[in-house]
Amino acid sequence: MTDTTDARGSSTAWQPSTLELERRAFRKRQTGRSVLVSALSTIVLAGLLAWALIGSPGWAQVQQTFFDPTVALASLPRILEGLWLNIQVLVGASVGVVIVALLLATLRTLRGPVFFPLRALAAGYTDLFRGMPLIIVLYLIGYGVPGLDFFPRVPVAVLGTIALILTYSAYVSEVFRAGIEAVHPSQRLAARSLGLSHGQTMRRIVLPQAFRKVTPALMNDFVAMQKDVGLISVLGAVDAVRAAQIETAHYFNFTPYVVAGLLFVLLAWPMIRLTDWLSARMRAREQVGSIV
Amino acid sequence: MNAPSASVTEPVLRLRGVRRAFGDHVVLDGIDLDVAAHEVVALVGASGSGKSTLLRTINLIEQVDDGEILLRGEEVSDPRVDADGVRARIGVVFQHYNLFPHLSVLDNVTLASRLVHRVPRAEAERRGLELLASIGLADFARAFPDRLSGGQQQRAAIVRAIATGPELLLLDEVTSALDPELVGEVLALVRSLADGGTTIVMATHEMAFAREVADRVVFLDAGRIIEDAPARQFFEAPREERTREFLARFLAG
Numbered sequence A: 001m002t003d004t005t006d007a008r009g010s011s012t013a014w015q016p017s018t019l020e021l022e023r024r025a026f027r028k029r030q031t032g033r034s035v036l037v038s039a040l041s042t043i044v045l046a047g048l049l050a051w052a053l054i055g056s057p058g059w060a061q062v063q064q065t066f067f068d069p070t071v072a073l074a075s076l077p078r079i080l081e082g083l084w085l086n087i088q089v090l091v092g093a094s095v096g097v098v099i100v101a102l103l104l105a106t107l108r109t110l111r112g113p114v115f116f117p118l119r120a121l122a123a124g125y126t127d128l129f130r131g132m133p134l135i136i137v138l139y140l141i142g143y144g145v146p147g148l149d150f151f152p153r154v155p156v157a158v159l160g161t162i163a164l165i166l167t168y169s170a171y172v173s174e175v176f177r178a179g180i181e182a183v184h185p186s187q188r189l190a191a192r193s194l195g196l197s198h199g200q201t202m203r204r205i206v207l208p209q210a211f212r213k214v215t216p217a218l219m220n221d222f223v224a225m226q227k228d229v230g231l232i233s234v235l236g237a238v239d240a241v242r243a244a245q246i247e248t249a250h251y252f253n254f255t256p257y258v259v260a261g262l263l264f265v266l267l268a269w270p271m272i273r274l275t276d277w278l279s280a281r282m283r284a285r286e287q288v289g290s291i292v
Numbered sequence B: 001m002n003a004p005s006a007s008v009t010e011p012v013l014r015l016r017g018v019r020r021a022f023g024d025h026v027v028l029d030g031i032d033l034d035v036a037a038h039e040v041v042a043l044v045g046a047s048g049s050g051k052s053t054l055l056r057t058i059n060l061i062e063q064v065d066d067g068e069i070l071l072r073g074e075e076v077s078d079p080r081v082d083a084d085g086v087r088a089r090i091g092v093v094f095q096h097y098n099l100f101p102h103l104s105v106l107d108n109v110t111l112a113s114r115l116v117h118r119v120p121r122a123e124a125e126r127r128g129l130e131l132l133a134s135i136g137l138a139d140f141a142r143a144f145p146d147r148l149s150g151g152q153q154q155r156a157a158i159v160r161a162i163a164t165g166p167e168l169l170l171l172d173e174v175t176s177a178l179d180p181e182l183v184g185e186v187l188a189l190v191r192s193l194a195d196g197g198t199t200i201v202m203a204t205h206e207m208a209f210a211r212e213v214a215d216r217v218v219f220l221d222a223g224r225i226i227e228d229a230p231a232r233q234f235f236e237a238p239r240e241e242r243t244r245e246f247l248a249r250f251l252a253g
């Protein structure tokens, strides 16, 4: 009966003071004003750009050759079909990259003179493939491997996937290595002291912590690779880019390229947002941690 | 004392002429030490005297340059011995707790049981929860270590070290990183382990605690054992001049 009203409405419950209410009202007015200013300036800028574009002498021509709705619709099924190949290559390459990169990173963090040859090999590999343009790796693998005649008739998409793995595993292994080295040595010490083997320590203690530290960086590399899968078209694989090229030739119109480009953006977009969100969250958490 | 049956008197730990140097810097200079079952030995000495290095050497994290380490009569400093197996028989607690931040408190405690001793998860967790309950941390079993205070973390780390029933427990200044008001709870736990018969070697700066809990106190200076005496005698009637100086400096603050 009176118990509940007492608990809520008792005089001990805090009410903001007049001073605080006044501050809040002021902040609200300030925020409202800032939002208005930034919204207006954005609209003005966008309007100016649109006006310059549409008002340009060649606009009608450009609109027709790059943004033709009928061509877009007609070429969409083929391009989507091609995009499906890109997605398959992307999945295959991602799995391959993680495996090879983990292996390379582990090799590079081995200590002791016994492991020097392995360390040197891994270092040479990462130097080579971080320095070499992806398109050249694609040509070398795409045309070189079939020339070896070892495995006849490997699909070009598979060769493209291998080239992507070679290049991206070099980058990603460096990310992993940085993550592994950022795990404090005392964590290793504690694990070994419990009797865990080197391998168990790596799998259960070091790598999980390293992964957490480098997740945003890894996701950025993933977004970059999402775009670069389009390069397998140079080997003749009929992916979204190649399909767009064929459609472009067919219609004498560049709209299919725009369609393919937008599809790639759509594909990457969720990952880009997720990466941003995750980095912001990790930053916030670290700041909380440093205050405590 | 000189009983003929070796198995009864055989120390848990025996060090014979243990030496360790980093370059020209000799950090352990011929250490001889016996630790009997259920004995609590306190290692004291100035900063840099080699206490931590000695503990790491016993745990085979640090290699000896000479001498031997025997665990229940077995020479474990032999390179042919499986070091992981030896470490699994020795519990270690560090100054900075070193809990695994990505694992729950319970997983920290049960990790070695599950991975090294191959205890089924259910059984390891039952035992882990029991241990956590015994130190009043049952409610934190599923929490991550960063939710715990320093004292709670260190007590969880101690429980992690004893969860597999080690033959020997090594403690390296387990209260040095703690706020003064949290030291008591950790020392109480160590005291109860000592009373329960755990064999302990502990490096410490807590002289009052060493005097109260340790059976023997070993004074280390520049990598040598200067004095090794029963706790009471060590503090009340030290034989060595250097021990007296050390204790005087300590009492002076």
Ligand SMILES: Nc1ncnc2c1ncn2[C@@H]1O[C@H](COP(=O)(O)OP(=O)(O)OP(=O)(O)O)[C@@H](O)[C@H]1O
Pocket: B022, B027, B045, B046, B047, B048, B049, B050, B051, B052, B053, B054
């Ligand atoms: N890995 C290493 N490389 C080189 N020198 C080392 C190494 N580890 C320890 N030392 C040296 O050995 C000496 C003894 O160190 P140790 O940590 O064992 O001392 P301690 O008695 O534990 O000191 P504290 O009371 O400060 O913990 C120090 O001079 C230290 O610099």
Ligand SMILES: [Mg+2]
Pocket: B051, B052, B053, B172, B173, B203
């Ligand atoms: Mg030390």
